Amino acid sequence: MTPAARVSAAIGLLEEILTFKRPLASILKDWGNANRYAGSGDRNAVGNLVHDALRVKASSAWMMGQREPGSETGRAVLFGMMRRLRGMEPAAIAALCTGERFAPAPLSEAEMAALEAASLDGAPAPVLGDYPEWLEPNMITAFGEARVAEAAAMAARAPVDLRVNALKIIRLKALEALGHLLPEPTPLSPLGLRLLPNAEGRVPHVQSEPAFLKGAVEIQDEGSQLVSLLAGAEAGQQVLDLCAGGGGKTLALAAEMNNKGQIFATDSDQRRLAPIHDRLTRAGVRNVQVRTPRNGVMPLDDLAGKMDLVLVDAPCTGAGTWRRHPDAKWRMRPNSLALRVGEQQAVLDHAAGFVRPGGRLVYITCSLLDEENGQQIQGFLTRHPGFAVEDLPAEAQRRGLGALAEHRDASGLGLLLTPHRTNTDGFFIAALSRTA
Structure with missing residues (x-):
């Protein structure tokens, strides 16, 4: 052509x-x-x-x-x-x-x-930021005067980020193995490599690389790597990944735990969960038990009140991934936001029952919108007074991720990563401890 x-x-x-x-x-x-x-x-x-x-x-x-x-x-x-x-x-x-x-x-x-x-000249904020006009009140709540800069960064091309699988290789060796692709270490995640698109937006086909086929690296945005690290999974713990999907964060948690302890991975949608089995094998993960739903019901009754950590990577509008899916922001409608908010409330309430006394519940979305983020945490605390919000900025400092500590969300209850702030996809994370 x-x-x-x-x-x-x-x-x-x-x-x-x-x-x-x-x-x-x-x-x-x-x-x-x-x-x-x-x-x-x-x-x-x-x-x-x-x-x-x-x-x-x-x-x-x-x-x-x-x-x-x-x-x-x-x-x-x-x-x-x-x-x-x-x-x-x-x-x-x-x-x-x-x-x-x-x-x-x-x-x-x-x-x-x-x-x-x-x-x-004279263009309103939704035009300058390239987002739907009906989202203007939501963007004001989330970002105020910074909303145009935040949204404009969402219109840029995204790089391809890889997570180095610490179960198989260290980052220096991964850089050498993929040197012909000219990877760069990610600036925030200690486990990440970054491949930048060329002038036409093309990036290498990583899935055909030996390092990928052998499970030494996984495709995972740096933001997803960071929230996985902030989740705080530790070796020997009992962990439930309640919305595991294809298993990206499950694999990251398993590597953090060095294959010690137990992760139970499940998802309400059996189709989303299907790829996890091959990915676990390729990555050399041995401490994950996949719980496949039966007729839409997740078989988890035996885990109630026993988990050290419950991870809720909640279903959301995906507003944090507009760099990768620019058509999604124009197809998004107010009713889809309302639907996701209801689903998030339900999954949070469900997750609470699996946390042991003294255990933790970590809530993650790939959304920029406060309705899906801080407001969900506020509502959860009202419904579940036996939980308290953890100081994530302090946790970020403790884990050597101090650069994230300043990026609180609009509610002040969690951290919000965005392309403008951190050059990652958009992610919200909040952590809650069960106190009673």
């Missing part, structure tokens, strides 16, 4: 996304299946164009003169992104729009003028 044909394809995909609100991954898969002539380079290039356009959809459309929510066209969003995010000159964009075979129609005078001005 020519560069102009790739631009045309991206415009068509954006129109489909804007019209039908389908998940981006599904649309890209269907497009690839219907266009077998497109090689892997073409598919990656078109996918990156669409991803980048969705990162800055609101600001790109505004810059191109489409300022009413819902009025955006794929053409305006893509051309605005190419100017705003990729820094292309108007003449370079115009050169791709000849109207010839497979090329977009030529730029209109209004489009050329908008690209030359590249102005966001």
